[in-house]
Amino acid sequence: MQQFQLMSALSAYFAEKYPSFPKETVIAPERTPAGMAGDLTVNCFRFAKLCGGNPMAVAAEAAAVLAGHADVEAAEAVKAFVNVTMTPEAVHRASLGNTARLFELGKFPEAERRRILIEYSAPNTNKPQHLGHVRNNTLGMSLASLMKRIGHTVFEINLVNDRGIHICKSMIAYQRYGEGETPESTGIKGDHLVGLYYVKFNAVLSDEIKALKAARPELAAQDSEELFLETELGRATQKMLQDWEAGDAGVRALWRKMNDWVFAGFDATYRTMGIHFNHTYLESETYLLGKDIISSGLESGVFTRRSDGAVIASLGKLGDKVVLRSDGTSVYITQDIGTTLLKQQDYQPQSMIWVVGDEQNLHFQMLFAIMKKLGYDWADDLFHLSYGMVNLPTGKMKSREGTVVDADELFAEMTELATEGCRERAGEEVSPEELARRGAIIGMGALKFMLLKFNARTTMMFDPAASVRFEGDTGPYVQYACARISSIERKARERGVDFDAAHVDWALLGKEEEKDLSMLAAFYPAALRTAAERRDVSNLVEYALDLAKAFNRFYRECPVLNAETSGLAAARLAMCAAVREVLTDVLKTLTIEVPDAM
């Protein structure tokens, strides 16, 4: 579906005149840069060779053709660009005058819609989630949301790491120092309580290593990892892991109890973020998967046995990867091969995406290479959405040094500050419950928006002081534009101003701010498609800001309720409603809610 009729006309003209210009060619217009006259710009560099001419000549020809179109007021060729000034009616017809069509243009055609599985979050059950997880969660949920918005069928999957030596660390610390504490008895959220024992473990271990080094000076140069099994605590932890694997009833019971606390805590964190997974896989149930694939791959020659007995995959430039230890036990990638197959069986996705930090880039390159080697036809559509670390002005976040920004505390702080802001603005008649509701929407919106503004691959800087400011390029800026529109609509109802959608005279909206606003809205489908193709929503964040900015300019220059005529008031009111629809749709795609008032 071609959005602008004048562009179809131009394509048809070139196709008619030049045999070398394919009929189905879509000439995608660009926005005219600020400061230049025009609404749309045609960049003739992009297709001039299809017309067999030089770009300047093609531009001159295009300008002449476009100038004769009914939707065009002026078309001027500048070098290889044609700047087109459209009639207000044509601008709005392609955009805010028909939001249903605009939204439909933002979807992939049926034939391009697919089943996509997105795995994200993947926390460990030994500590609460921190800002790094929040970035992961936000990227994952917004990517899933975008893919749904564009028309795909999406499965959101979590894979919780609920077993292993690190889980035993908090267990053994609790066993020794917990004195029967529970979330109920302490009033501490389950994941935070378990996290305290993880911290306790590391403190005790550190003391023991210090003592060990004092007693045996020859160990002074060794790091704590190497000395782990030299400590009593380390050996006890190792023993607990072995007992867990052997199915020891006592260890399993403790494990289940503490994991249940953590899961309850994670549920609350996810609820606050608005996350719902289709399914959560547990590593305790999947960690033995993959071994059967290794054996059959060994028989078919995909894998080979090394002289020391280990089974390896030879991956060319990536090198050799051990997929089974010489003692026959699994490594991490063995289990990942297994869970990839399990997810494929369970959901038959045509594409799978993993949202995982960039330190695992090589791991995923190897995993994907192995899946291809195994010959699965879906192995070409596996993607690692790799994202960078979150740093603080004080440096890197480190759990052990207590410099992590806790997710739940961050949510609470953002929400509290936003609620306070609402309270200052609101009248007496607004209830505390309503203020808290708005505060949560604004606070969480600000946080998600900030995290999504960065390209995923960038190692981002999180400045706590900057994050709690709700001015400038922020989520609340966009939400505020919506709130202003809602306010106008409330006042319109009070004053009995209304519009009949079928009889709005869009041609009345010819001021620069009105055309700019609609023109920008016209590019929403393109923004959605770009984001989906790149699997990156950061351009949508920029888009939302641009549109909100264009609205605020309109708001300043074009009075709605006090417009010169009732017809103009009705048209502007219709435009406001349409802008609110688009802004709400963008924010919703970014998993951000919109408050009625701020």
Added chain:
RNA sequence: GGCCCGGUAGCUCAGAGGAUAGAGCAGCUGCCUUCUAAGCAGUUGGUCGUGGGUUCGAUUCCCGCCCGGGCUACCA
């Protein structure tokens, strides 16, 4: 050492062959008896790390170098 990612305004980040390199913050000037000032308008600020190359055209692509980060386990 090898591989990957980054280096753009004082700070945090956009831009990924095309017209004059953008935004927010910070700084400076204005605007609240008029639909919410979490707003608007204006302004200061750049050899796009560096040296070559390809191109009509390079901040964008290619090569070298410098700086920062990550990875380079029979850990997860």
